[in-house]
Amino acid sequence: MQIKIRDATILNPDGNNFKGDIYIDGNIISEIKQKISQEAEYVIDASNKLVIPGIVNMHTHIAMTNMRGLFDDLKFDAFLNRGFMLDSNRTDEEIYWGAKLGILEMLSNGITAFMDLYYSEDIIARAVNEIGIRGFLGWAIVNKEITTQKGDPIKNAENFIRNFRNHELVTPLPAPHGVYSTTRDDLLAAKELSDRFDLPMTMHLSENKKEVYDLVKKEKKRPVEYLEGIGVISDKFIGAHGVYLTLSEIKTLGKYGATIVNNPVSNMKLGNGNFSPILEMLQYGVNVTLGTDSATSSNHLDLIETGRVASYLQKNYREEPTAVPAVEIFKFMTINPYKVLKKKVGLIKEGYLADLAILNKGLNMEPSEGHEIESLIYSGSGRNVQYTIVNGKILYEEGKFKGIDVEEIIKKNVKIYNNYKSLINS
Numbered sequence: 001m002q003i004k005i006r007d008a009t010i011l012n013p014d015g016n017n018f019k020g021d022i023y024i025d026g027n028i029i030s031e032i033k034q035k036i037s038q039e040a041e042y043v044i045d046a047s048n049k050l051v052i053p054g055i056v057n058m059h060t061h062i063a064m065t066n067m068r069g070l071f072d073d074l075k076f077d078a079f080l081n082r083g084f085m086l087d088s089n090r091t092d093e094e095i096y097w098g099a100k101l102g103i104l105e106m107l108s109n110g111i112t113a114f115m116d117l118y119y120s121e122d123i124i125a126r127a128v129n130e131i132g133i134r135g136f137l138g139w140a141i142v143n144k145e146i147t148t149q150k151g152d153p154i155k156n157a158e159n160f161i162r163n164f165r166n167h168e169l170v171t172p173l174p175a176p177h178g179v180y181s182t183t184r185d186d187l188l189a190a191k192e193l194s195d196r197f198d199l200p201m202t203m204h205l206s207e208n209k210k211e212v213y214d215l216v217k218k219e220k221k222r223p224v225e226y227l228e229g230i231g232v233i234s235d236k237f238i239g240a241h242g243v244y245l246t247l248s249e250i251k252t253l254g255k256y257g258a259t260i261v262n263n264p265v266s267n268m269k270l271g272n273g274n275f276s277p278i279l280e281m282l283q284y285g286v287n288v289t290l291g292t293d294s295a296t297s298s299n300h301l302d303l304i305e306t307g308r309v310a311s312y313l314q315k316n317y318r319e320e321p322t323a324v325p326a327v328e329i330f331k332f333m334t335i336n337p338y339k340v341l342k343k344k345v346g347l348i349k350e351g352y353l354a355d356l357a358i359l360n361k362g363l364n365m366e367p368s369e370g371h372e373i374e375s376l377i378y379s380g381s382g383r384n385v386q387y388t389i390v391n392g393k394i395l396y397e398e399g400k401f402k403g404i405d406v407e408e409i410i411k412k413n414v415k416i417y418n419n420y421k422s423l424i425n426s
């Protein structure tokens, strides 16, 4: 299909902003010009609207979306225990419907790709494929002594990678759960999969004080020192959170060109304390991106709002209003993810894959002429998104999803959620 987007205000994270028409042919942005006369099957009038590259949510557990609200205002230990209790009893159906709900929410917020960390990613891949979002799906590797997965998590991850590695929308990858839930051998096996199949790998990293101190006690090393020591840090390494990092750890991550996912809303809601040292990461060459984390710890999957919080948190803690400006946040959510994901996405540019969002400025973003990126980050939200296009397909259009029974998805998830509620209360 061909799509023509007319009279758009195009915002790019590389500063190459432009007013004009965009032509999408198949899954590629084939032309950008002030005026394109060529006809298209589908024409979107984008006058007074903003067109941005698709937003990438770099850390979530999407299948947990149907547990939203069941983890609020709990002590961290109780939060983890409840997660473990519910996770260990889930059926494929529950995972599938939860993933679908989360994917729809992300699309409605202009998110065109996400990185997941969970078990049963083959089920999540089914939901990704049916709806048409881009999924970077990390199969959770947890030590086999404590995992609730059937079989050996490393073998499961390898099988998943073998089955999906040539898929158009799904990129499978290994995802060790964290230094506290894996052994050195598990981490090395994950790294070996990442090397053998030339894939990124993701894991939780230094999210809270306890996991850092526990490792220091056990290994006499902080997490990044430990991971570097066994050879796991590389330019394919994606650490989620990175709240408790020393300057020396940041320099190590920068030396390898590693990626960190900042999840400020989740961190604040869980009371992790402190704040992730983004400015130092940028200074020493760490690739910074953004994530919502799951709907059990951030309660919404809106990365525009997450970006706003990320910026305000740095400004506030550092007593420096110039810290992490809007344009930097815009890079975190669009172009930076693709430095490690290695796909031609993240810019509205000829020859790039057609993953983009079109936003209505609405009352909350007007006036914005000449400072649209600031308006997007500081005033906007996912609710301004009017169209979301992934791989050249319009998946979300003015509040509607083509060919998807949203009511059915909600109904199924409410039932699952009610079942969890009675499990918690029993």
Ligand SMILES: [Zn+2]
Pocket (backbone or CB within 6 Å): 059, 060, 061, 117, 204, 240, 293, 294
């Ligand atoms: Zn997480």
